[in-house]
Amino acid sequence: MFSNIANLLIEAYEQYVYLPLFIQIALAFIIFAILATVFAYFIIVFKRYQGYVTEKRKNFITPKIEEIITDQVLLNEKLNEGIPVDEIEFDLKALNHKMFKKEWVRQALIDIIIQYRKNFRGDLGDLLRKFYLDMNLSKESFEKLKSMKWEKKIKAVSELTSMDIQISDVTILPLTNSTNPSLRSAARNAYIQLSKNEPFKFFDIATEPILPWDQLELYRIITTTKDIAIPNFSRWISYSSNKSVVAFCLKLIAHYDQQAAIPSVIDLTSTKDHFLRAAAINCLGKLSAEIAEDKFLRIYNTQPVNCQLEILKALGRIGSGKNLEFLKQEFMFSSNFDIRMSAAKSIIKHNSPASRILIDELMAVSSEENKLILKHCQNPLIKY
């Protein structure tokens, strides 16, 4: 049979050689396309088979693992007897079961323990962690950290974070500045959760940006992680050359109302980057930094519109009442609608006798459009 195929191929080649060039090229393309399609189908079938086998293995092993976790952890009698978690010993026979020698079983075990730990805290959560450590599963996680594949590294970081296992700075700090955004983000999140004393140390070495979505996630972690040491974020405002770090620190300064950071933030209002300048002005407004008002007025006319809007908002938030006349002038004479709107909101936000008199005065003398703006801004349902 093989000789027949070989003869057929030789015959086909002999005919191919005598064909015109453009036919030869077309045939080559057709053959290449057919081979590529067959190869692609083969890969798809192989991957699906691999997925099927993995799923089947998982379905087979999951109940067994769950049974062991239930016996050893969930229904552990020693927990009810009040024995401290550290002193509870697991059944060695269960821990040394031969199925746990296989790598894929150990990975399934890690995944299930993590799933349980996400749902349980207290003694049960601590016992799950002890089970993970006693099974020596942290070794697997640390091995994955050494992998060349970033997906594996992310998995390792996430496993160790879920199990509250410390990762040395030498290992994790370089990952917080990885060029891969996903790995960088996972490592930064882990660093904050695991490093209780200096959770923001990675800001010092961060040259890669903290992307807006990552900032949201970091913010969530920072504000929800217990016993986290909050530093004075002004140190990064002063010397970090990473603009995203500075912008993120401004948000944290405002969130934690760090009044001590005001001088550094005022200095930042002189920066050349107008987005950063706007963020600094916004932060000063949220900090109610009355001391910054004079500078705001001094620089106002030289600023782009986004910074001018932030200055107007900040004056409203500070609400000292010293600059009502300035806000009135902006509201009455600015040709920019957004400026008039922000000035009106700021006057209303003062909510003082003087500001109320001013609003009445403006309602009497303003144009129809400005009256509409004032009425709109007085609506309490519109947040500012």
Place this chain on the structure above:
Amino acid sequence: MPNILIVEDDEIMLKAIKNILSKDGYTVTTAKDGKEAFEKLDKEEYDIVITDLMMPYASGLEIVSKIRGDVLKKHIGIIIISSVGSEETITEAFNLGADDYLKKPIMAVELLIRIRKLLANRKTIKV
């Protein structure tokens, strides 16, 4: 022994809670989604329903609303266990008639204490 229905779409959590409660002596039934929960609620009588909030077919809030809207089931105690911790959701759950709310990750001991308290309160109300 008190009859408890657990409604949870996360199988691992479902089995875990079932094991913990069974060990404490409760009769436990499970449902993986809102639809299954409604079917089981129609067939059997329960003392307590423990439900997650976000599930397929019907949310935990719908389950609370259905139980409280049915005269024959009004006596059932309802505990919500969820990772959703926003004030609005908690308030809505209590407004609809939930008795208790536990945020994931939970403490097994805390869950057992709350179930015991709820059962005791229900008994007092009945008396």
